[in-house]
Amino acid sequence: MQRHLISAADLTRDDAVLILDTAEEMARVADRPIKKLPTLRGRTVVNLFFEDSTRTRISFEAAEKRLSADVINFTAKGSSVSKGESLKDTAQTLEAMGVDAVVIRHSASGAPYRLATSGWIDAAVVNAGDGTHQHPTQALLDAFTMRRRLVGRDAGLGKDLDGRRITLVGDILHSRVARSNVDLLHTLGAQVTLVAPPTLLPVGVETWPCEVSYDLDSTLTKSDAVMLLRVQRERMNAAFFPTEREYSRRYGLDGDRMAKMPDHAIVMHPGPMVRGMEITAEVADSDRCTVVEQVTNGVSIRMAVLYLLLGGNEPAVSHARPTEEK
Amino acid sequence: MSKTLIRGAKVLGGEPQDVLIDGGVVEAVGRDLSAEGAEVVEAGGKVLLPGLVDLHTHLREPGREDSETVLTGTRAAASGGYTNVFAMANTFPVADTAGVVEQVWRLGQESGYCDVQPIGAVTVGLEGAKLAELGAMHESAAGVTVFSDDGKCVHDAVIMRRALEYVKAFGGVVAQHAQEPRLTEGAQMNEGVVSAELGLGGWPAVAEESIIARDVLLAEHVGSRVHICHLSTAGSVEIVRWAKSRGIDVTAEVTPHHLLLTHELVRSYNPVYKVNPPLRTERDVMALREALADGTIDIVATDHAPHPHEDKDCEWAAAAMGMVGLETALSVVQATMVDTGLLDWAGVADRMSSKPAKIGQATGHGRPVSAGEPANLTLVDTEYRGPVDPAGFASRSRNTPYEGRELPGRVTHTWLRGKATLVDGKLT
Secondary structure, eight states: OOSOBOOGGGOOHHHHHHHHHHHHHHHHHHTSSSOOOOTTTTOEEEEEESSOOHHHHHHHHHHHHHTTOEEEEEESTTSGGGGTOOHHHHHHHHHHTTOSEEEEEESSTTHHHHHHHSSSOOSEEEEEEETTTBOHHHHHHHHHHHHHHHTOTTTTTTOOOTTOEEEEESOOTTOHHHHHHHHHHHHTTOEEEEEOOGGGSOTTGGGSSSEEESOHHHHHTTOSEEEEOOOOTHHHHTTSSSOHHHHHHHHOBOHHHHHHSOTTOEEEOOSOOOBTTTBOHHHHTSTTBOHHHHHHHHHHHHHHHHHHHTTOOSOHHHHHHHHHHO | OOEEEEEEEEETTSSEEEEEEETTEEEEEESSOOOTTEEEEEOTTOEEEEOEEEEEEOOOTTTOTTTOOHHHHHHHHHHTTEEEEEEOSOSSSOSOSHHHHHHHHHHHHHHOSSEEEEOBOSBGGGOSSSBOOHHHHHHSTTOOOEEOOTTSOOOOHHHHHHHHHHGGGGTOEEEEOOOOTGGGTTOOEESSHHHHHHTOOEEOHHHHHHHHHHHHHHHHHHTOOEEEOSOOOHHHHHHHHHHHHTTOOEEEEEOHHHHHOOGGGGGGOOGGGOOSSOOOOHHHHHHHHHHHHHTSSOEEOOOBOOOOGGGTSSOGGGSOOOBOOTTTHHHHHIIIIITTTSOOHHHHHIIIIIHHHHHHTOTTSSOOSSTTSBOOEEEEEEEEEEEBOGGGOSSSOOOOTTBTOEEEEEEEEEEETTEEEEETTEEO
């Protein structure tokens, strides 16, 4: 493993499988009466959130606390950042307080990379989503969810997603989740297809390691998992598509479309969902939809990432179990 | 003023000759000239060029003296071999009145390192809505002949048409920053494979090309000349080539950085590579070099854009656009055009001195190195190779994309009307 987690593209197949396997071990902790490991006791992690994201912050916070880390939450609103302090000064101020890892969410693409590579700070940097660039822990939790559902919880250990057909639908252009997923799923051997109106695909997408289609219906029958991405209503005003209704008709997943998917195929969504836009309530609430599982799995994945980045050389649970059994 | 004899200089890269300067004028050019009463500079095979002329410099004064002043900017210019720079109008306040252009002009006169010719804004406040008093700026002591809203595009077709027409009355030229604003909202870098991967807002080539296409057609329609700033794409080259073949009176410039660097560098997210127009593809770079060699692109202009350290030591989206360029321009041109065999030194003198002086109607600059001409000269050690060290810059800013990069060539001497402004690489 590297010292930072900035982009899903930086992970090798073995790195990724190690994280998924470690996350399975972490998940077992959640099944215990006391959901806590002493692994990061005495280590301090700061959640540095320059962009509002309650879900992701809470998920990281839960992961950090389950690993017994000391947690500092920093949100830009009301902080010195809103008074004009730079990213560099904010990060250096926090590090001066003795921080071992920085989990950063930022609206500027590349901000975590800058933080990790500019010599500003020494702490490990975990990208919790930067602009329209990357969101690697989201891709990891998605891959984790797919592996569990499509390969099996125990059968999946040590395995990747070789040959699985994954379809991502929606606003690819503005989506860091899509970029991270394309990179990671490709590394894990899956066949990825992006489906979107041409306006919501970036120029240059033809060089990505995936297929591209404008037609949802033709890809549904050939998908083991269909991941829907949130489409912000504001995009309509910028002429990316004519109306919400037209978007839903052409690219939304409803019950009829879900019925075309193979029986084993799952429906995924990184949240927050816009019901009635990219997904109907019928689909969102069905057994095939993994939205809630993805949230649960997010905590396990983030535990695994923090554990591995902050020097977890031994297997997580063999390291943890004896301590806990005392 | 005393005499100076430059001994054994390759004038425009030719056979070594002696050049005698007397006062502000070149007295003689020839072999074995008498050194009597003259201070001797042994050129030892260095290349002698007419003093360079930059049609596109940001001197930042008035308003952003934290990044550059007329004095520090002209010192940087002299270090880079320039004897005349055209100062862009996007200062604070904007150079859109006779008062502001006269102030900049006077500061240039006082600096003594390099002549400063202010460029006037086309529209009031660079806002693209209302013509500035172009005639008043022309008639001022500054004698403005080049007008530009650089940094912003004169995007309104009617305003552009009127400006092109209006300046004909006094032989002015509009220098267009070609950037269709709607196509570049939130733009952070060249739109393409790299921007898609990095998740940075795209600045598509078509946003530049569509404005250039419109403006050459407007220039043809109203019978005006138009100058295109910092052309950056292969498609723009094709349009300018077509326009020239039709007899349209268009000239174009390219920056040194667009001749060397590509958008691949943005993968570092280091804002030192953030510039407008953005770094493009390898294919664009090669097309620009070829166009500069064949004359489709007339000149090299630096777009020297100083910014304070804090405006670059941050995340990409928050960073300012622009690079300093005066002190590295000639080295980059040598690396990309001379050492590659695309241009000889006479060609460099044409693209970096004679033609820019002609486009900007700079009197006394860009003249041949011959008897009776003003002694605006620069001496270049073309054999030198070394890494760029921004700590040695005369500019107040250090935002160069070339830090640590090995580049050929070094300006050792610059003379402004016979007065040495740079001697052995040191400012006087």
